[in-house]
Amino acid sequence: MMKKCILILLVLTLFLSGCWDRRELNELSITMALGIDKVKNEYLVSAQVIVPSEVSMQASSGRSAVTLYQASGETVYEAFRKMTKDAPRKIYPGHLRILVISEELAKEGISESLDLLARDWELRSDFYVVIAKDLTASEVLNVTTPIESIPANKMFNALKTSERIWAATEGVILDDLLTNLTSDGKEAVLTGIKVIGDKELGSSKQNVESITPSTRIQYDHLGVFKEDRLVGWLTEDEGRGYSDITDTVEKTVTAISCPKGGKIAIEIFDFDSTIKGSINKGEPEVDIHIQAKGNVGEVQCSIDLTKPESMNEIQKIYEKEMKELIEQTINTVQSQYESDIFGFGEAIHRSNPKEWKEMKEHWDEKFANLTVHVHVEMKDLRIGTLNNSFLRKIED
Amino acid sequence: MGFLKRRNHSKVQSTSPSQTKETSSTNDLKTSLQDNIQNVKDSLGESSDIVIREIRIGKGGSVKAGIFYTDGLTDTPALQNFIMESLMLDIQGTELEEKLTAEQDVLTSLKDFAMTVGDINDVTNFDDLFTSLLSGDTILLVDGYSEGLVIGNRHWIERGVTEPMSQTVVRGPREGFSENLRVNTALVRRKLKDPSLWMESKIIGTRTKTNVAIMYINGVVNDKIVDEVRLRLDRIDIDGILESGNIEGFIEDSSYSPFPTIYNTERPDTVAAALLEGRIAILVDGTPFVLIVPALFVQFFQSPEDYYVHTGIGSLIRALRFIAFIIALLAPAFFIAITTFNQSMLPPALLISLTAQREGVPFPAFIEAVIMEITFEILREAGIRMPRTIGSAMSIVGAYVIGTAAVEAGIISAAMVIIVSITAISSFVSPTYNLAIAVRILRFGFMALAASFGLYGIAVGLVALTLHLCSLRSFGIPYMTPLAPFNVADQKDTLIVAPIWKMFTRPRLVNQKDQVRQQDPASAKPQPPQK
Numbered sequence: 001m002m003k004k005c006i007l008i009l010l011v012l013t014l015f016l017s018g019c020w021d022r023r024e025l026n027e028l029s030i031t032m033a034l035g036i037d038k039v040k041n042e043y044l045v046s047a048q049v050i051v052p053s054e055v056s057m058q059a060s061s062g063r064s065a066v067t068l069y070q071a072s073g074e075t076v077y078e079a080f081r082k083m084t085k086d087a088p089r090k091i092y093p094g095h096l097r098i099l100v101i102s103e104e105l106a107k108e109g110i111s112e113s114l115d116l117l118a119r120d121w122e123l124r125s126d127f128y129v130v131i132a133k134d135l136t137a138s139e140v141l142n143v144t145t146p147i148e149s150i151p152a153n154k155m156f157n158a159l160k161t162s163e164r165i166w167a168a169t170e171g172v173i174l175d176d177l178l179t180n181l182t183s184d185g186k187e188a189v190l191t192g193i194k195v196i197g198d199k200e201l202g203s204s205k206q207n208v209e210s211i212t213p214s215t216r217i218q219y220d221h222l223g224v225f226k227e228d229r230l231v232g233w234l235t236e237d238e239g240r241g242y243s244d245i246t247d248t249v250e251k252t253v254t255a256i257s258c259p260k261g262g263k264i265a266i267e268i269f270d271f272d273s274t275i276k277g278s279i280n281k282g283e284p285e286v287d288i289h290i291q292a293k294g295n296v297g298e299v300q301c302s303i304d305l306t307k308p309e310s311m312n313e314i315q316k317i318y319e320k321e322m323k324e325l326i327e328q329t330i331n332t333v334q335s336q337y338e339s340d341i342f343g344f345g346e347a348i349h350r351s352n353p354k355e356w357k358e359m360k361e362h363w364d365e366k367f368a369n370l371t372v373h374v375h376v377e378m379k380d381l382r383i384g385t386l387n388n389s390f391l392r393k394i395e396d
Numbered sequence: 397m398g399f400l401k402r403r404n405h406s407k408v409q410s411t412s413p414s415q416t417k418e419t420s421s422t423n424d425l426k427t428s429l430q431d432n433i434q435n436v437k438d439s440l441g442e443s444s445d446i447v448i449r450e451i452r453i454g455k456g457g458s459v460k461a462g463i464f465y466t467d468g469l470t471d472t473p474a475l476q477n478f479i480m481e482s483l484m485l486d487i488q489g490t491e492l493e494e495k496l497t498a499e500q501d502v503l504t505s506l507k508d509f510a511m512t513v514g515d516i517n518d519v520t521n522f523d524d525l526f527t528s529l530l531s532g533d534t535i536l537l538v539d540g541y542s543e544g545l546v547i548g549n550r551h552w553i554e555r556g557v558t559e560p561m562s563q564t565v566v567r568g569p570r571e572g573f574s575e576n577l578r579v580n581t582a583l584v585r586r587k588l589k590d591p592s593l594w595m596e597s598k599i600i601g602t603r604t605k606t607n608v609a610i611m612y613i614n615g616v617v618n619d620k621i622v623d624e625v626r627l628r629l630d631r632i633d634i635d636g637i638l639e640s641g642n643i644e645g646f647i648e649d650s651s652y653s654p655f656p657t658i659y660n661t662e663r664p665d666t667v668a669a670a671l672l673e674g675r676i677a678i679l680v681d682g683t684p685f686v687l688i689v690p691a692l693f694v695q696f697f698q699s700p701e702d703y704y705v706h707t708g709i710g711s712l713i714r715a716l717r718f719i720a721f722i723i724a725l726l727a728p729a730f731f732i733a734i735t736t737f738n739q740s741m742l743p744p745a746l747l748i749s750l751t752a753q754r755e756g757v758p759f760p761a762f763i764e765a766v767i768m769e770i771t772f773e774i775l776r777e778a779g780i781r782m783p784r785t786i787g788s789a790m791s792i793v794g795a796y797v798i799g800t801a802a803v804e805a806g807i808i809s810a811a812m813v814i815i816v817s818i819t820a821i822s823s824f825v826s827p828t829y830n831l832a833i834a835v836r837i838l839r840f841g842f843m844a845l846a847a848s849f850g851l852y853g854i855a856v857g858l859v860a861l862t863l864h865l866c867s868l869r870s871f872g873i874p875y876m877t878p879l880a881p882f883n884v885a886d887q888k889d890t891l892i893v894a895p896i897w898k899m900f901t902r903p904r905l906v907n908q909k910d911q912v913r914q915q916d917p918a919s920a921k922p923q924p925p926q927k
Contacts, residue, residue, distance in 0.1 A: 003867070006863065007860070010856060010859065010860050010863075013856055014845075014848075014849050014852075014853060014856055021737065022736050022737060022847075022848075022850070023736060023737075023739075024735070024736055024754065024760055024761060025735050025736075025739065025747075025750055025751045025754045025761075026751060026754040026755055026756075026757065028739065028751065030747060030748060030751060032744065050748055050751075052748055052749075052751040052752035052754075052755055053752050053755045055748050055749075055752060056748070056749060056752030056753070092739070094739060094740035095739075095740070095742075095744045095747060097744070122740070124740065150748075153744075
């Protein structure tokens with residue numbers, strides 16, 4: 001009796017499952033990149049859909065590996081579904097890698113258009129969000145790429161790699177973006193993406209047939225948001241300053257000046273920054289502590305690296321230039337955008353929750369006049385596989 | 397179910413009274429030799445292989461006697477040398493011949509002095525006479541006596557001790573059981589020269605009269621399980637037992653479970669090891685497959701070779717068998733679930749590659765998998781049944797149809813061929829054929845669950861399977877021992893194979909008495925000599 005009961009219960013549980021959605025693989029339009037534009041009060045959604053037979057090794061016939069479907073509607077979801085008027089299969093966004101939002105839409109505000117993407121169960125919220133700089137999202141999705149035949153993969157991997165080893169770009173996934181949009185003490189940034197060259201030509205297969213493609217996709221600088229609206233762009237150096245402050249640097253290369261002219265490139269392989277908030281005489285203050293470890297990567301000047309003094313000197317220069325860069329970045333953001341993209345507000349919130357409650361409402365003004373102390377320390381500078389640069393010998 | 401049970405029951409009841417009537421008829425041997433001969437001839441329908449030889453022995457041929465044997469089952473040279481010759485030639489002119497007159501007890505004299513054969517018994521009724529006669533014994537009846545002698549000189553053409561076809565090993569003894577019960581018991585005796593190795597015999601099958609032997613080591617075995625085995629064997633009431641599988645069908649705990657609760661083996665070393673662990677072996681005449689009870693789930697993952705090789709490779713291969721079991725059970729189901737329900741679990745590159753392969757495939761993944769699985773099962777069955785000589789032809793056709801042509805024709809996706817092949821190969825890893833059968837049956841169930849409910853269906857199926865496995869018992873021992881109920885000491889031979897010197901206790905639940913196998917475990921570990 002007991003056994004039968006358990007058996008019946010088990011069988012019944014089978015029918016309790018929520019998502020009944022059986023689809024064969026060849027009934028899916030695998031979408032790895034989505035673009036959202038705003039055209040005359042309507043959303044124009046572009047989906048870069050993979051043509052599986054072209055991607056696979058054996059059967060490719062030389063046609064494009066992806067195709068673009070577009071539809072517009074008053075809401076993103078509507079446009080999404082409307083796409084089936086054109087697309088032979090249902091759009092499957094489960095493997096979405098990158099979402100491109102046009103600069104125009106970003107300036108108006110992005111939160112409305114993101115709701116579907118955060119709500120839909122099929123989507124994983126770990127795809128990157130980027131801003132199409134000076135052009136529409138659909139134009140970005142319309143460019144063929146060499147090496148990676150799927151442009152979405154190229155965009156995803158390029159951002160992932162450059163974020164890791166170059167640091168002037170920021171790979172922001174949807175989850176982080178939503179956190180930053182809703183958080184009080186931190187504003188969002190998104191990396192810009194741009195198309196270099198002839199946009200018309202970029203969509204054809206010929207584009208990738210030459211060694212130097214006439215049209216390419218490239219990441220650009222960081223876009224600063226205030227609330228959910230794009231307010232401006234940082235320069236490349238400022239972008240790196242931003243990465244340094246927010247501790248998203250894994251590895252990077254920094255060029256600094258030699259004591260007697262020329263340049264030294266330092267490869268940073270261990271970088272750590274902490275932001276500490278405090279209240280001094282009723283006014284908020286922020287301390288940034290940075291610790292870096294690095295290698296001398298490239299020497300273009302005459303300096304005796306075997307002497308400890310010169311190494312100390314290099315470290316000092318690095319610390320000084322780094323400090324300047326960071327201070328300059330903060331200055332720009334404070335004066336031009338008044339948007340706390342660094343999360344200083346969060347730091348104050350953590351250190352002084354009571355005071356934070358009072359200043360939360362008018363934090364933007366407080367941020368604009370915030371005192372920031374920057375402390376940079378470089379440790380363990382190494383010199384690579386050469387002692388002194390052969391430049392020194394040539395000069396001798 | 398209840399309905400079926402009731403019907404079977406009434407059938408059994410209706411047949412049993414008629415059987416008892418038959419046996420209660422005039423069964424005892426007559427005093428007249430002629431009457432007995434006539435009765436034998438009538439009962440056996442004058443079968444041509446029954447030889448009846450009438451002779452006269454004793455002084456002046458005063459005593460009439462009859463010799464009965466079955467041609468082909470009896471050792472004819474022995475019959476001529478040690479029975480006919482003794483009776484008719486050797487005793488001429490001896491003291492014994494004087495005694496052989498009608499007045500004396502001829503039978504006892506013959507038994508005591510004339511028969512130069514080891515195994516001699518008395519027989520007083522026709523039932524026993526026929527059993528012995530048809531088993532190959534020689535029967536000697538003497539006129540004037542209502543009893544006779546059964547002379548054990550059975551001998552028939554048989555297969556010798558050869559390498560077992562199932563459960564092959566790289567390292568380990570190459571001998572396997574044969575069809576002869578005596579040879580089989582001898583093979584076990586040869587491994588275990590222990591006076592406590594006891595053997596009980598039973599005759600099962602009202603017409604086949606099959607010899608069945610129960611072997612165990614007294615003092616190690618759990619007596620309750622022996623009682624249970626006896627009880628279950630005594631309950632069998634059928635006319636014929638042709639293979640140990642028939643016995644298994646009657647005494648196993650759960651007939652409808654796909655999982656075997658009785659172990660079978662062709663290997664004497666496996667039987668000896670099982671006996672040492674306190675298990676019971678059931679040997680059946682006419683088959684090389686010996687049953688071992690109680691049988692636990694983990695036992696079906698154990699190969700005798702595990703204990704003959706290094707502990708590292710033993711453990712690794714044991715783990716591999718569990719993995720292969722899971723693959724054989726779930727691989728097609730998992731593939732179906734992932735590709736039709738849970739695509740988001742696939743890495744992007746794999747998703748694209750699989751999608752590309754599926755372009756133009758006309759069937760849903762489930763149908764595709766079922767087609768391939770059935771094709772494979774057909775090939776496999778054909779491979780077993782067909783004449784050996786056309787084997788290579790079939791393997792070519794099979795490999796080509798399954799492998800290349802189906803994919804090139806676009807009927808089946810390449811990935812599915814890989815999955816089915818992996819599944820097939822994995823199911824051959826199992827050291828026991830029984831468990832592989834269970835997996836073959838359950839695989840289709842899991843595929844259906846996956847096709848209807850995705851990974852969720854598989855999860856529910858696994859829960860049901862676990863519940864079922866935990867509810868099974870083999871002769872009173874929980875089937876999943878020592879995993880559930882968990883037993884630390886027995887883990888030494890479950891998921892891993894511990895070094896032999898660490899196995900100093902017998903499995904806990906199987907055996908309750910005489911737990912310890914090595915008296916001094918501390919000194920069992922090999923070590924350099926101490927100064």
